[in-house]
Amino acid sequence: MPESNDATAASGLDARTQREVVRERYARIATGEREDGGNCCSSDDSCCSSEDAAAPSDETARKLGYSDGELARVDGDANLGLGCGNPQAIASLAAGESVLDLGSGAGFDCFLAADEVGPTGRVIGVDMTPEMVRKARANAEENGAETVEFRLGEIEHLPVxxxxxxxxxxxxxxxxxxxKQQVFHEAFRVLRQGGRLAISDVVLTAAVPDDVRADPESVASCVAGASTIDRLDRLLADAGFESISISPNDDSDEFIRDWDDEYDVSEFLVSATITARKPESDDE
Incomplete structure (x- = not known):
């Protein structure tokens, strides 16, 4: 079954609508506005669970796995309280490496990665929301992040x-x-031989309720578009990756259960660390 059809069945939305609702939601987050005129980072926003509606919560970031030292290293409002983990903790970045962040938002993870790879490395953030890219570029200036650049583009068609x-x-x-299949094909394409994938994401552990699956806001807020571990493993393998590991975070219910007002999302969703590697040579 083609991935686009599978995605429609999983989320209840066609591909075009799914992209539109995601772009609109994160544009509102980037500009700090909601359709009701409030701030996007409220306690009932999944992937954005700050207890303080005026600013992201450091406590939320700590629950995602960020240390106090990491939080202190980035100036400005790059930390929007988004995410479901800390990819820095699994990436094992080294000096001089080049790093690509898929869906880089306001740049928080990019700036942390830039510290790890140092002045001889470089970091590229790609985001499909113009408002986010503008915000990230402003944050780069504030942080003096000369080795970080942000590009507008879709993760299914990387400008890399x-x-x-x-x-x-x-x-x-x-x-x-x-x-998602196209995302992993693109990731494989831009990686050097032996390059690695290290991401935090959510995976399905049970069927999503039908009304949640068909709700555009649930899709745009990281609830209804997730795949099972088995499917992600298959998509990564089909893209050419090896050494695939998908490890659920059993403690993620601490923050995931608050992602929806009507449902305990942790009953069918869990955060996970996903790692994989591109073979060292074409012969492998």
Whole structure:
């Protein structure tokens, strides 16, 4: 079954509508406005669970796995309280590496990655929301992040050249794509031989309720578009990756259960760390 059809069945939305609702939601988050005129980072927003509606909560970031030291290293409002984990914790970044962040948002993970790879490394953030890219570029200036750049683009069609990056990171973004197979094909394309994928995302552990699956806001807020571990494993393998590991975070119910007002989302969703590697040579 083609991935686009499978995605429609999983989320209840066609691919075009899914992309539109995701782009609109994160544009509102980037500009700090909601359709009701309030701030996007409220306690009932999944992937954005700040207890303080005026600013993201450091406590939320700590629940996702960020240390106090990491929180202190980034100036400005790059930390929007989004995500479902800390890809830095699994990426094992080294000095001089090139890093690509899929769905980079306001740039928080990119700036942390830039610290790890140092002045001889580089970091590219790709986001499909113009408002987010503008916000991230402003944050880059505030942080003096000369080795970080942000590009507008979809993660299914990366504006990145072949075999040009060492590591791909991402934080709760792949679940938002209606064509996850294409995302992993693109990730494989831009990685150098031996390059690695290290992402945090959500995976399904049970069937999503029908009314949640068909709700555009649930899809746009990381709830209804996730795949099962078995399917993600298959998609990664079909893209050419090896050494695939998908490890659920059993403690993620601590923050996931608050992602929806009507449902305990942790009954069918869990965060996970997903790692994989591109073979060292074409012969492998």
């Amino acid at each position: 050249s072949d075999s040009s990056v060492d590591v791909i990171i991402s934080n709760c973004v792949v679940n938002l794509s209606p064509d």
